[in-house]
Amino acid sequence: MTQSLSGRPAVAFAMQPSRTQHVLPEALIQRLATIGRVLDAAPMQRFDDERATKLLAETEILITGWGSPTIDTAALAQAPHLKLVVHAAGTVKGLLGDGLFDRGILVSHAAQANALPVAEFTLAAIIFAGKKVFRFRDLYVADRNRKRTQPIQAEAIGNYGRTIGIIGASRIGRRVIELLSPFDYRILLYDPMVSDAEAAGLGVEKTELGALMASADIVSLHAPSLPATRHMIDAQRLALMKDGATFINTARGALVDEAALIAALKTGRIDAIIDVTDPEIPEATSAFYDLPNVFLTPHIAGAVGLERTRLGEMAIDEAARFIDGRPLLYEIRREDMALMA
Incomplete structure (x- = not known):
């Protein structure tokens, strides 16, 4: 990626904590903090409040998860420096607006881990x-x-x-x-x-x-x-x-x-x-x-409990690859969306 003005890219999170326990344990947050500048370890649950406005204004890498608000035109307008969205879960359908691809923002996900x-x-x-x-x-x-x-x-x-x-x-x-x-x-x-x-x-x-x-x-x-x-x-x-x-x-x-x-x-x-x-x-x-x-069974085949940590690990691995200037392993392109679950 191009060098961040602050030296390390600013990272924020968007997901619902009650649905994403174990996805990003403290050890993973600490690892991310060694390669990026974690703006706030507490995830955003909405993009239309004062806190989100402040965080999105700086965010270059956004790590999302289950319960994340949609990254629509209004959210993108508040995130002028956003370069990468990594979804620490499976499908990104319902999460992304078309404007994200229009701006050339890269997208990846942890579907392989799920x-x-x-x-x-x-x-x-x-x-x-x-x-x-x-x-x-x-x-x-x-x-x-x-x-x-x-x-x-x-x-x-x-x-x-x-x-x-x-x-x-x-x-x-x-x-x-x-x-x-x-x-x-x-x-x-x-x-x-x-x-x-x-x-x-x-x-x-x-x-x-x-x-x-x-x-x-x-x-x-x-x-x-x-x-x-x-x-x-x-x-x-x-x-x-x-x-x-x-x-x-x-x-x-x-x-x-x-x-x-x-x-x-x-x-x-x-x-x-x-x-x-x-x-x-x-x-x-x-x-x-x-x-x-x-x-x-009540939709438990996918990641539950400690299995969710794989999602966070894969998301941070992708963020690290991006920061190092290496190709993403699980990049999603606009044309992929039509065939995704």
């Missing part, structure tokens, strides 16, 4: 689904004996030789594929943006979505939520799934026609592990809460 716990959660979900862990748990707890669980062990369950279908070679999808590689799985991939050669390099079999849905024992969804992908998993595609197959969604709820999924689940023919829904919190009467073949 991808790691999602992929780990997905790996655990796949292993548990393959072994029908939740079914065993429910029967064992209900019966307080093993009369019904022991015969199930002889069924065609377990994780040897199973077929896993991955929908979307996103950051998370690719990491899931990597984590699955030591296991004895056959891995199918549907992603129209991936070539046959690239799929071969990933160690997967590229296929069409219908063929994947019909062939996989476990289907895991990792596509971006775009207008073109809304309800890509619909009644027709769910009907293709094998009896006893499991559908996993750690991506976005809007990718799935949830009425169709609930209808399929009510037949008992398939199972589901669901971390995301549309709306984000289902209605209190939703069948997702009550169906015995659904394992529902």
Whole structure:
């Protein structure tokens, strides 16, 4: 970057503290203070008050996180020296206004850091689904004996030789594929943006979505939520799934026609592990809460607790690269926005 007038670039933060515990622990703030001039370690939660006006007037690097106000035209007008925005979280949709790119301000994010716990959660979900862990748990707890669980062990369950279908070679999808590689799985991939050669390099079999849905024992969804992908998993595609197959969604709820999924689940023919829904919190009467073949979690696959520190580390690494004049590793360009989740 061009040299700051003060020698070290001025850094400020914008995020909601109640949603970003562990993202920037004191050790990371201290590290940042050795390469930049931290204006105030307390993050801004709005850009339209007196404190924000003073901070933004000096800010050259803005580190944002969950709960940050939108960096719109009004905010940019108060930040004449802003050169870099680093989002210590995943998607930047809803955070950035077009004016930011118009001014040539660089943008980066920590989506790669958030991808790691999602992929780990997905790996655990796949292993548990393959072994029908939740079914065993429910029967064992209900019966307080093993009369019904022991015969199930002889069924065609377990994780040897199973077929896993991955929908979307996103950051998370690719990491899931990597984590699955030591296991004895056959891995199918549907992603129209991936070539046959690239799929071969990933160690997967590229296929069409219908063929994947019909062939996989476990289907895991990792596509971006775009207008073109809304309800890509619909009644027709769910009907293709094998009896006893499991559908996993750690991506976005809007990718799935949830009425169709609930209808399929009510037949008992398939199972589901669901971390995301549309709306984000289902209605209190939703069948997702009550169906015995659904394992529902409250959007926890991504970074929670101490996993959030990875987000802060990656954001500060990017800020350090910028200050040193090195290329950003995770730069977001205007044209990337249309394909981002």
